[in-house]
Amino acid sequence: MSRPERERQMLDIAEEVFAEQGYRAASMDEIAERVGVSKPMLYEYFGSKDGLLSACVARIRTDLYEATQEAMAGAGSPEDALWRGLLAYFAFMDRHNRALAVIAQQPMLIPAAAADAIEATRRRQSGLTASLLAAFAPDVPARAVEAYAEIIIGACERVSLWRARRPEVTAEEAARYVMDFSWQGLRALAPPLPHRGDEPPL
Amino acid sequence: MSRPERERQMLDIAEEVFAEQGYRAASMDEIAERVGVSKPMLYEYFGSKDGLLSACVARIRTDLYEATQEAMAGAGSPEDALWRGLLAYFAFMDRHNRALAVIAQQPMLIPAAAADAIEATRRRQSGLTASLLAAFAPDVPARAVEAYAEIIIGACERVSLWRARRPEVTAEEAARYVMDFSWQGLRALAPPLPHRGDEPPL
DNA sequence: CCGGTAACTTACTCCTGGTAGCTTACTTGG
DNA sequence: CCAAGTAAGCTACCAGGAGTAAGTTACCGG
Incomplete structure (x- = not known):
């Protein structure tokens, strides 16, 4: 899967999980799992949990x-x-x-x-x-x-x-x-x- | 030190630390140390980090x-x-x-x-x-x-x-x-x- | 002097954010 | 058609902080 595609997909899922559980309760492991990808990929794309939230926002x-x-x-x-x-x-x-x-x-x-x-x-x-x-x-x-x-x-x-x-x-x-x-x-x-x-x- | 006294003191310090560093960055260990008390005392009084914030707020x-x-x-x-x-x-x-x-x-x-x-x-x-x-x-x-x-x-x-x-x-x-x-x-x-x-x- | 209670501590566990280093797979030039 | 480079991806780990179990001191009424 290409980079921009993955990025959008990750943002979609992250948005969903953050909305469901709130920022604190949401875990990077769960987001990664729901995306169908491993955790380091999230960090590759967004640097940190905060970075991911920032991108969503x-x-x-x-x-x-x-x-x-x-x-x-x-x-x-x-x-x-x-x-x-x-x-x-x-x-x-x-x-x-x-x-x-x-x-x-x-x-x-x-x-x-x-x-x-x-x-x-x-x-x-x-x-x-x-x-x-x-x-x-x-x-x-x-x-x-x-x-x-x-x-x-x-x-x-x-x-x-x-x-x-x-x-x-x-x-x-x-x-x-x-x-x-x-x-x-x-x-x-x-x-x-x-x-x-x-x-x-x- | 009596309970209400300690409680107020803890709230004062916690307020200060939360204000300085933000909720997430603030650690219970640091608050406890600045109060001059051990961490379990904070939990004794406020149950959780969130409880402590709630009390401050x-x-x-x-x-x-x-x-x-x-x-x-x-x-x-x-x-x-x-x-x-x-x-x-x-x-x-x-x-x-x-x-x-x-x-x-x-x-x-x-x-x-x-x-x-x-x-x-x-x-x-x-x-x-x-x-x-x-x-x-x-x-x-x-x-x-x-x-x-x-x-x-x-x-x-x-x-x-x-x-x-x-x-x-x-x-x-x-x-x-x-x-x-x-x-x-x-x-x-x-x-x-x-x-x-x-x-x-x- | 002694039992009980209440403030307080040390020394852990466990979860989760974050990372190092390796593997696979696809593209590209010779 | 193959090799080399690059980009996507993974497993396995570390660090730090939230939260806890069990034990200790100190005070106070009888």
Whole structure:
């Protein structure tokens, strides 16, 4: 079997095993066995267990990035772009095994080397969001744009996690929540106070 | 040394070591040595390495919960409560070693038992936020309130992570970003439209 | 003084991530 | 068609750390 072929096969199996058992419980021996290959081959290809996880995560993140970017490409307005991006995000999470999607969001417990690879792809996602924001709010300072991008990413990740406990929430509903919140904020929620135009206290 | 005393001491050291080296890299032998005690004592007290992490996380989360709850107690309005809560959150993250605060947010790489303990305490935080929201938006469906609470928590966690890369961002500035975003949403950012006081759609 | 209990230790086992070195099999040039 | 090189693959091992069994000290009530 050729190298790229084997590599993809290994990633497929590893993704499956990690999702089933979690990173720690998954053993390299089992992954190797299920691939139908011996353990040193895994190390030949990925260097370490962390390297294998990194590769899995990198692949997923790349796919996620492409899916959201593509979805946002055809948008007519910033608002529309945000909506399409959110929808694509949650739909993607549905298609892929949610357990690994969650693993893909856990940078810190794994060693620095692996975390770097994950963070790099992750930052591309933040960057995409940030550029969207910058496009329709050019006067907002860069720092604030970054912060807002992080906020949106964090919101998405957390809502994904929440959906794992609430399977009845559809991807569209989830996207809707994030969208409404992001667009209008909470102020729109408060019905009793009629004077909504005032500034918040710093 | 008495049991509760030892326990606290062990947690202090473990917190430190986990924060320094990360969960995986930290060894029970080293923690035991730094405590000045032998390894079986750690197992006597916490059952397993995961148990030790769970205990650390539980303690931190409890403290965080109390800190934010206390901060929000004296608020005059929901808006004020949100602001105080956010500020307390980020200030807490500053005081405690940020690395462990981050570890506390990584449930999935550790076995189910530990993850459960973490999620349980975490949900209390979501619950606190949700009750705040419910208080000033009683007509919003419970499901949406939950989603919004998750969004805010996710935003806070992610912004914390971001601050680890951007030490120049103060706790107050971070709280400010989350506050502004949560309150006004993004629509307020778009500068070409001068009419910000109008009703949002919905 | 003695029995019991509770903090504590030494000295292991075993599992799993990781590696050294060998074997097979396929391609390529003479 | 064969030899030589290269790439895929394997067996057998090591190291280190999680977790444990059994024994030891020290304190405290009777």
